Amino acid sequence: DAKTTQPPSMDCAEGRAANLPCNHSTISGNEYVYWYRQIHSQGPQYIIHGLKNNETNEMASLIITEDRKSSTLILPHATLRDTAVYYCIVRSGGSEKLVFGKGTKLTVNP
Amino acid sequence: GAVVSQHPSWVICKSGTSVKIECRSLDFQATTMFWYRQFPKQSLMLMATSNEGSKATYEQGVEKDKFLINHASLTLSTLTVTSAHPEDSSFYICSARGSIYEQYFGPGTRLTVT
Numbered sequence: 622d623a624k625t626t627q628p629p630s631m632d633c634a635e636g637r638a639a640n641l642p643c644n645h646s647t648i649s650g651n652e653y654v655y656w657y658r659q660i661h662s663q664g665p666q667y668i669i670h671g672l673k674n675n676e677t678n679e680m681a682s683l684i685i686t687e688d689r690k691s692s693t694l695i696l697p698h699a700t701l702r703d704t705a706v707y708y709c710i711v712r713s714g715g716s717e718k719l720v721f722g723k724g725t726k727l728t729v730n731p
Numbered sequence: 732g733a734v735v736s737q738h739p740s741w742v743i744c745k746s747g748t749s750v751k752i753e754c755r756s757l758d759f760q761a762t763t764m765f766w767y768r769q770f771p772k773q774s775l776m777l778m779a780t781s782n783e784g785s786k787a788t789y790e791q792g793v794e795k796d797k798f799l800i801n802h803a804s805l806t807l808s809t810l811t812v813t814s815a816h817p818e819d820s821s822f823y824i825c826s827a828r829g830s831i832y833e834q835y836f837g838p839g840t841r842l843t844v845t
Contacts, residue, residue, distance in 0.1 A: 653832070664735075664824045664836035665775065708774070717763055719826075719834060721775040 624648065624711040627725045633703075635731050639696040643709030646690040652713045654685060656694045658705040659724070665708065668694065699729045733759045733829045737837035744815055744844055751811045752840045754825030760805035761827035765834065766798075769822040781808045815844040 626644040633639040645654060653672050657665040669676055669683045671692070676683045682695040696703055708724040734757040744750045754764055762783045767775040779789045779800050787800035799811040808827075812819055820843050826836040 657836075659775075662822070662839070662841075664737075664826070664839045667833055667835065670832060717765075717780065717828060717834075718777060719765075720777065721767075723774050 624652075624720070625709045625722050627707075627709055627722065629723065630726045630728070632728050632730060633696075633699045635701055635729055636698055639699040639703065639727060639729070641694040641696075641707050641709075641725050641727065642691065643694070644691045645709070645711045648689050648711050649713070652711045654683065654689075654692050655710040655712055655719065656681070656683065657708045657710065657719075657721075658703075659708070660702075660705045665721075668707075699727075701729050701731060703727065704729045733757075733827070733833075733835040735825065735827050735835045735837040737823075737825055737840050739840060740838065741841040742843070744842070746816055746844055747814055749811055749813045750815055750842060751809055752823055752825075752842075754808045754810070754827070754837055756806045756827040756829075756835070759827070759829055761808075761829070762805060763828040764802060764808040765826045765828075766800060766808075766810050767824045767826070769824060769839075775824060778810075812842065815842070817844045820844045 655670040656668040659665045671683045685692045706724040736755045738753045764781045766778045769775045778793045779787045781787045781800050781802040783802045789795045802808040824839040826834045
């Protein structure tokens, strides 16, 4: 079973920041937080991952709370092409499996 | 970034026939590949983990005799759906492990069984 809880859907205006929350209150010390997204009828795309420090790459920023029980994925300037289902996944470094929950369907509106 | 391809991208087959789906890592070697299935409006469900040169590990509830997985090389894994039935119609997605931290997904194969 997925170890994360995400809102089922969110809306965002084009050009604004999209902040997608994720709760993972049972996360253990060796587990990483991963974010993937899936655009309709395509395979998932890796976005970012982190352990406890905040992370940033060319796609997004990942903010992890100090107690690591929740995190937020930030798309700084959302575009229409960012409309997708976003999955927050918790995975231990020693495990290869990615267990997908239901994710958040983000709709970016013009 | 690393690229994973799948072939075919879509396939229609008749009930009772078998269909093979290929998953290739194009610019890296993958000792481990994964096969997922996704029904409409649902999330991805892991079916099996495929390791090069050894038998696949299937998730609970997945019939290993029905979904045959072969990982004969470091860049190719195949999934064969045997004796397909309409309920096997789904979106099949593979992924390949690049580093310990990253998995790269293929574009998926849409299977329709008539």
